[in-house]
Amino acid sequence: MSQWIDACATDDIEEEDLIRFDHGGRTFAIYHSPEGKFYCTDGLCSHEQVHLADGLVMGHLIECPKHNGQFDYRTGEAKRAPVCVNLRTYPVKVEGGRVLVEVA
């Protein structure tokens, strides 16, 4: 059953950056886009299970810190080799300055 989880404050993440969020034995990445929107994906790269939170956000792309594979964090789509498998994405909403993510 899915539930909304309070992940962080909106100002915990700079624009065009991300943070790691761990919950229920899983790890997620929460992004703050250049337009001020928030997104959430799985926290580990689908290529070699590296934490994306150490990577670089460029516009709407997150680049894995190990092999430079890229994903569009809005859709999870794999955009640059060596990543081939898309990331799972999760719904996000902002309420009262808090970022909530809906994890199944």
Place this chain on the structure above:
Amino acid sequence: MARRDYSLLGPDAKRAVETGLAAAEWYHTDVPRKEMKALMQRSDAPAIRDTVLWLGGMVLFAAIGIALWPSWWSAPFWLAYGVLYGSASDSRWHECSHGTAFKTPWMNDWVYNIASFMILRNPVTWRWSHARHHTDTYIVGRDPEIAVMRPPVFAKLILNFFGILDAWNGWGRMLLNASGRLDPEEATFVPESEKPKVVRVARIWVAIYAATIALAIWMGSILPLMVIGLPRLYGAWHHVMTGLLQHGGLADNVIDHRLNSRTVYMNPISRFIYWNMNYHVEHHMFPMVPYHALPKLHAMIKHDLPAPNRSIGSGYAEMWPALKRQLRYEDFFLKRELPSTARPYREDFHRAALGERDAAAAE
């Protein structure tokens, strides 16, 4: 320890997976997020400048070489052209494979494909090969890019200063791929979905070489091959000279780049040819930092790294005796001292990774 088996399909490959050495979490020096973000920022300007110098230099030296051909006065110009073709292409291939040289993706891809052709590395296959090298750096049986295997075969190392084995293998692999097949070892790290791309590139390359050879036959001269193909041999020495220093004589089967990689201070010309890959510990620890930011990264984290070698000569003075010792005792490796400001090596961890006997031998 039993003799190492470098095959990606052999017992060491299996052991690396079983012991957790494969795809492990590696040691990183702590760098504040804000500073790391600044270091990782992309820029087109340094790489455009360097690419204009690189390709412009090649055009200039080749033009003079052709004008003076077949006089021996052309030789210095061919040597300069050869280093830009057969050595600078190695670092351009490398940096663009990471996608960090330029900010603009098509520029990375363009230079990556040109450099791949020159250095004779299929751009599709080697993107995956290099990803594995970064996942499992010098993990025996996992890393397909181990330049100095143990015990070292000096004849092979010396032949490669003239590109002989590497180029021979590269041309052989090109023909194999052009026939529609992958080498079984390549197939361990190249996804099936990428295979058509490997084959397509190999066929384009075969066409270019065929045209060059046909022109040479028609002209009754090797001049076309002096421009395309042969410089991979006569210009390879610089990339081999610098490349052997990256990991030679250091540890294998560890998960701390301070133990298996070497940073060497180099002269500005070698750094231009090598695109700052002399900061090799830094590059492996943080592969997303572009080549032009590596000196800054080095200044930021050197308190946590072994002291760099002061020159190419000092690097060889350290490495060569270690390689010679590995001829008699292949488990030997150099374990370099960390400064007092560094976080110590995880002895317990690496003792487990290397086996009791190997760790003791290193102490």
